[in-house]
Amino acid sequence: MxxxxxxxxxxxxxxxxxxxxxxxxxxxxxxxxxxxxxxxxxxxxxxxxxxxxxxxxxxxxxxxxxxxxxxxxxxxxxxxxxxxxxxxxxSQTRSADGDTEWRPQTIRAAAKANPGANLALISVPGEFAAAEARKAISRGLNVMMFSDNVSIEDEISLKIQAREEGVLMMGPDCGTAILDGVPLAFANQVKRGDIGIVGASGTGIQEVTSLISNNGRGVSHAIGVGGRDLKDEIGGVSTLMGIDRLDADTATKHIILISKPPGEKVLPRIMDRIAQSAKPFTVCFIGATDLELPTNATAARTLKDAAQAALGGGEFEQSESVGTSLPESRKGIRGLYSGGTLAAESQLILLDAGLPVASNAAVPGAVGLSENNEAHQIIDLGDDQYTQGRPHPMIDPEIRHEPLADAMADSTIGVILIDIVIGYGAHPDPAGQLVTMLDDLRGENGPAIIASVTGTELDPQVRSSQIKALEAADIHVAESNADAALAALRLLGVNS
Amino acid sequence: MPSDQDDKSLLGGDLSVINVGLDKFASELAEHNVSVVHLDWKPPAGGGAELATLLSKMGT
Incomplete structure (x- = not known):
């Protein structure tokens, strides 16, 4: 039994x-x-x-x-x-340098042993994370909190405490940062340069920093603040402090902000702070419309627009069109994303082309998945409903298997859009994993698959190697996530 | 080594990290030649999150 x-x-x-x-x-x-x-x-x-x-x-x-x-x-x-x-x-957990020597058990002991420490990187379970962050802040340490499931009340009190101590509180749920060229948690190895970023979105930061690095410029620092920072309850505390840091940083000449649209009360504070700076800003509040910006700022609708604006305008290298044709019956687009902001960017591009869009993480203008069966579906597989008790799809792309099998079997789907996100923290070979998955699912005359690879040549997975593996498996690879969505529109004969 | 508490700005100096949680993050920082101390972290106060919060507020 x-x-x-x-x-x-x-x-x-x-x-x-x-x-x-x-x-x-x-x-x-x-x-x-x-x-x-x-x-x-x-x-x-x-x-x-x-x-x-x-x-x-x-x-x-x-x-x-x-x-x-x-x-x-x-x-x-x-x-x-x-x-x-x-x-x-x-068994004893291996220490960072591979041996099992004495390790401090508390932040207090660690700070004593290493008085030069200036950052606590916290990734313990959410219910314990705030207590650790509080201890770190009170010792004058900046904090990057990767942990999620931290209450909004704790986030508010930690950020206020951090502001009083004059340290940065990045997070909770801060997946990505790059400080002085060092990638922290889920981040890419990008070229050093003079563009600084403050972002409430991990994959948003990854896409923009990678596009900048892949197109001839570099990044001074990318400061993550956690997805809720620009909500009215939090008040944009970390975003404002992040802007202060980058404004004062001599290595940073241009500042990009990336977030969902801020709360009504926070927005004017951010705009006032931008106006006080002598540096040019690019503001990418994904899904926001009619932003009134100070004269030193320009708005970017998509992540790609933000990277282009910071690079001084001009188009990136255009992807070739997808060399295939689809039967009339295959008109649908299905997006299966590991990056929430990449899913949001694709929704915007489809909406801007006049297409109906449904998503489990709908941007303004799109609807929920169950609300419109006729709409193109853009799914964020990193959403809680898919990751309860399972690793995030950037760590374990296996989550994609079931929805990918569904989409492959659906005779109305013409294009499947997929984001491959590489870099530190990510799966060691997400392209290889996808190709293996498709080997089992592909039949004759199935949908076209269009992907993009967020990352750089300097990442452990090496962007060009990932692209090569995808192309060898007949997957079209676009230059950016936005370009992948645009390529899908072209293939379906929709004017973008 | 950075000049400790007076350098709270974080940017433009040497990064020096106390890692609390995922071992992988400490290994990756060490690969980048960042000074990192990886805590031998255990849930404090016998496993209760509420007591851990209370203790942290008392500065323990």
Whole structure:
């Protein structure tokens, strides 16, 4: 009879990447039907419960406890699997330099041991992240908080505390930053230069910095602020401080802002701050219309427009048109995106061409997925509904498999749009992964696949190698995410 | 080494990082020759997030 076994390791932490790897190993063991290794936060316990993996022991665990959960054919198989994986769970985590020397356990001890530290990079589970950030800020450290699931109340109090201390609070949910050429978390290795960026969007920053670097210029710094910073509740605290930093930075000659449209109360404060600067600004508030900007700022509708404006105007190299034709019945576009802002950019391009668009992360003018069955669907696979208990599609593109299979099997779809995002933090070979996935799904006369690769030649995955692998598999690769959407329109005979 | 607390601006100096969480981030920073201390982090206060928050507010 199938059994569910939970073992709880109290006060035990292992990082989420390590847990993901161990979960996979566990699920592959003999007699195991399903398995999970998760910290015992309420949301994780719900995920385990929904997967039929939560037993009484796991249900009683706390946020700082690790739950080993196994559903197996019988209790002998469950026990054997637990015994097999337990030594790996308890094994010493490798330190950054590969050895197992003493490591401080608290920010206080680390700051004492390294008085020159100027940044705390925090990626522990969300419910503990604010407490760590508070300690870092009170020691005069700037903070980049990768963790999400942090309450808006904590975000407000942390940002106010940071402003009082004169340090930057990047995040929560800050996935990307580049400081003095060093990529932090999910970021690309770009050329150094004089264009600075403050962005509330990780993939937005990645696309713009990569386009700048790939087109002859470079980046001084890219400061991430977290997706909610320009909401009225937060007040744009980190964006304003980020602008202050870049304004004062002699290496930065031009500043780009990237965000969803700001709250009504925040917008005038941002505009006032821009007007005080002697530097030129490019403002890309994705989906905003009728922005009234100071004279030193220009508006950019898309990420590509923002990069072009900062580069001094002019078109990037144009992609060749897609060398294929589609039957009359294949008129639909389906976008399967790992980057939320890349999905938003594509929606804008389709909307601007007069097409109806539906999305799970709809920009102004688009509708929800269930609201219009006739609309072109642009799906953000990084959205919570796809990533509950699973890694983000930039880390594990496997999430794309099911929606890709659906789109390949749909005889009304003419073009599938896909973003490949490379760089630090991302999957080591997302193009190869996509090609392998398509090998199983492709039939005769299927939809065309158009992709773009966000990243650079300096990234570990090497942009040109990724492009080569995609093109070898008959995937059209556009110069930018925007160009991929434009290529889809051309292929379908729609005027952009 | 940066000149510690007086350099809160972060930009234009040497980056020196305390990494709390994902091991991978520390390894990648070390690859870029950034000074990084990777914490041996454990959930504080016996696993309860509320107590951890309270302790952090007390400056512990």
């Amino acid at each position: 199938e059994v569910t076994l939970n073992i709880v390791f109290q006060g035990f932490y292992k990082d989420s990447v390590a847990l993901m790897r161990l979960s996979r190993d566990l699920a592959a063991l003999d007699g195991v039907n399903e398995a999970g290794l998760m910290m015992g936060s309420p949301s994780n316990k719900q995920i385990l419960k929904d997967a039929g993996l939560l037993a009484d022991e796991g249900a009683a665990a706390e946020g700082g406890d690790l739950i080993l959960a196994i559903r197996a054919n019988d209790s002998a198989a469950a026990q054997k699997a637990a015994e097999t994986i337990e030594p790996q769970i308890k």
